[in-house]
Amino acid sequence: MAPPVTVDTINPKVLECEYAVRGEIVTLAQNLQQEIQKKPDAHPFEEILYCNIGNPQSLGQQPITFFREVLALCDHPSILDKSETQGLFSADSIERAWQILDQIPGRATGAYSHSQGIKGLRDTIAAGIEARDGFPADPNDIFLTDGASPAVHMMMQLLIRSEKDGILCPIPQYPLYSASIALHGGTLVPYYLDEATGWGLEVSELKKQLETAKSKGITVRALVVINPGNPTGQVLAEENQRDIVEFCKQEGLVLLADEVYQENVYVPEKKFHSFKKVSRSMGYGEKDISLVSFQSVSKGYYGECGKRGGYMEVTGFAADVREQIYKVASVNLCSNISGQILASLVMSPPKVGDESYESYSAERDGILSSLARRAKTLEDAFNKLEGVTCNKAEGAMYLFPRICLPEKAIKAAEAAKTAPDAFYCRRLLTATGIVFVPGSGFGQVPGTWHFRCTILPQEDKIPEIVTRLTEFHQSFMDEYRD
Template sequence: MIGAAKALILAGLSIRRICAPRKRMRTKLNYVWKLRLNLLADSRRMASNKVLTASSINPNVLTMQYAVRGPIVIRANELEKELKKGDHKTFSTVIKANIGDAHAMGQRPITFIRQVLACVSDPSLMSTDGPFSFPADVVDHAKAILDDCGGGSTGAYSNSTGVDIIRKHVAEYISKRDGGIPCDPEDVILSGGASESIRNVLKLFINRDSSKKTGIMIPIPQYPLYSASIEEFNLGQVGYFLDEEAGWGLNEAELERSLKEAKYDVKAIVIINPGNPTGQVLSRENIEVIVRFAQKHNLFVLADEVYQDNVYAAGSAFHSFKKVASEMGAPFNKIELASFHSVSKGYMGECGMRGGYVEFLNLDPEVYVQFKKMISAKLCSTVLGQVVIDTVVNPPKPGEPSYDLWKRERDDVLASLKQRATLVREAYGAIEGITCNPVQGAMYAFPRIHLPPKAVQKAESLGQKPDFYYAMRLLEEAGICIVPGSGFGQRDGTYHFRTTILPQPALFKEMLDRFSKFHKKFMAEFK
């Protein structure tokens, strides 16, 4: 428990306020409470000797929150350690439905991606005399990338903007995706996942000399990367609500309300499509509304499009912001836009490889020069992550040796995700006290919990948000790790949680069974 206690102390949280008050935990909690007091006393005694203390570090680091890896996840990790030690629980495993990590939940890697990675990592594997035999298109793909790497090795730095041939392939992919609309490779920058590019673009809006913070409009609910980064960079968060009753869509009136009531100098708007955590897919009409709104108010658009391959619902389709704005014509095709994609999602699920890109549209040339200067301080993103991007935007083609296997593996992953998207909505929607919108895309559901007033009162008496209290009880009693809706933002008086659709079928069924039993017991307790 010592590791968890330290982590929770740093988060400024009380173990007593997090753990469900149950008799069989009192001895352990009393021990942890005493340990916490001792550690706090020790830290105060030592603080005078430290250059960096909690009172001297960047205050925005203290106030930023990242719910996806917050205190509930810290407790989940501790529970896993307790299970390994043989501690008795009412469950044998912790099911982590808190984060969109496909491989951690049992998804197998795409063969073509891993074969190309193997060859660029160890070129000797491509030898015809070696113990391995890779398809000819895998070898050709790897050689083309290595020919553009310094010294013919992925161990060399790339340009700060990325390996040139991979940027070229990304541009070709974007143009093909958007029906032939041109894409200049010079407008593409490769990065360590989409998150790195998103944070780099947000940094451009920091202006410490202004009397007003720069405001960034973000959807509510939103992905905590945005709220955390906005807080860390001392920008201003301006939330606009998605409409739960309309399948998490949005309307212009809500955008106008949000902008009018903002107390910051609003410069940009973030769109997540398909949605995280809400799983909606914006219609073309919705995108046109946003483009008109951005053009009208001269706002920079950050289009988070990392789930563009994850569209499941009949009648839904992915439309890129670049394509829609371009087809709308002047003046809408002149909006400033940054669009992001990643290898972490889609059918690939290669989260740990950290590959992504940003494409800029209509960025001021002088600003672009400064952006490239800024990212050059980090030298380059991981080259192996760049290689994975290449396998995604330049996959096997019909007739090539790897095509049939690649297509079968990709289609199987997407079909399975589509099946689970339907199942999760039906399963949660059938439970009394929960409503859940259809999961049209992405990898998550965002069900609403209709908590009894007594449960809300209980949570508030412990100084906790009601959905946090529910989620911690679910973890402690059923071994399921989810993220409370309060970590993403929600309308006052409503309570939600985000859960992934990633667990493989057998684990998925077990998770739903555990959840249903817990929820019925919880609701009965506070009826």
């Protein structure tokens, strides 16, 4: 008998979906790693250097002590009033754990919570947003989720009715968006970021692409903006953001603001402004613009990817639509409570005067300043390579250099039935153990080639990466130079 399920009989939307960040190159890297473990001299390198994914702690970044203290105490509250605990934990972590437990009905950290998340934690997050923006935030607008990804899926599920519904997405984009749109059967309407102006986001380009989509019978429902940019690392200027808000208001689009890198800004001339703050400062309120802001505990200086915490702040939707969002959230009951707690902590870290404040701020500043140095070193290294240009990483965790590949290399890639950028990344990996993600996984102007490189390897690894990359690139160009 034929098997009940074959690739020809599964949901074609699943087949269409792609997710390059964990795609082919990464699978190859994992295989090479296993080969090295079995036979240390199997390849011309001793270890795989993963620069493919924004996963800081996998590369040695240490968690913020205060956050972990609070999580541990909330996981095992019965030690809270033991005397040994005073010796092991900071006084303010103990105090914070008590506060959080008091916000949880019955202090039950093992219970399902309200489907939007524990009310007291949402109060804390709303207060954190208010402090950040200087404008009010409503705890009832917060939906806590297992990282930002499920929140993005939830909004796509709500907005997409068929392939006739379109979502405006930056190109290059973070492939969660293309994957989620494909899974929900919608149409990705691309708008191109301008590499020549540091990955600038031009409203004229948005308008052009919107009109093109309309002319094809597509109803564009929302605009995705990733700020700071992934994979492009730019930080939007406030003026630019105002134009974007105005555009969404004029065109009746939901603004989906991916703001998960809000703490990751590395240049003094740029500052993060939330789209909520920008729209409120323009005088636009609930009735003027539908805005969803995504935040995650996986990024920032904390990088707590494995905790799967995050939230979306949903503003400017009618009550009956909000009820539908709540219903979808309720089908999965709630997000994990540790992730919820952590989301509240990143929005209200220790303050001046708290016992942990000094160690906390030293840890935070150490991580952020090191990330800034790593970004600069890698940017400079890329810009020294023949045929490579690289914009500054003003924020986020990535560089997205452009590589001008020789015709001969493009032909060799064609012969190997692979995209030229994937060909380069594969060669780089097998020669050096360095894992980059080909630009084709994020989208790029046709005929241009890029790759994404995270700035996350520990600082003492960076010189080695630069050396290996430079040597490889030299020999690759020697082999294929026209």
